Amino acid sequence: MSQAEYDAAVDRTLIGIEDALDHCDWDIDYERSDAVLTLTLEDNGSQVILSRQSVNRELWVAAKSGGYHLSFENPGWKCTTTGEDLPTLLERVLSEQQGEQVSLGLSV
Known part of the structure; x- marks a missing residue:
């Protein structure tokens, strides 16, 4: 994957998450600042x-339960530790x- 393809994949993903949050039933606010959502x-x-972790071409997720590194595997992002x-x-x-169960209806 080229840098341009990686950047496009991250941008599509973050926009997709924002769109899902705009239409979900949960009160989840979001703020995007350059490469961080x-x-x-x-x-x-x-x-x-x-x-966005451009050097590694990964997308990282930080949560209370830990940090997760995702690599792009067609057709989408996959966690390198949990699968x-x-x-x-x-x-x-x-x-x-x-x-309680949160459902976003996300398809990125």
Whole structure:
């Protein structure tokens, strides 16, 4: 994957997450600053942070349960330690932090 392809994949992913959050039933705020997307659960203020790691060509997710590194494997991002795809991982960590099942309907 070239740097341009990697950058395009990250941008599509972050926009897809923002779109899913705009249409989900959960009160999750988000803020994007360049290569970092911060998700904040309004009920308890906990955060999940996604960040672009250009040197490694990875997408990192930081949550209370730990840090996760995802590499792009067609057709999407896959966690290098758990094997979960990004939608599964993101819903899991958000659910753990929310204390109930969070569903985003994410398809990135």
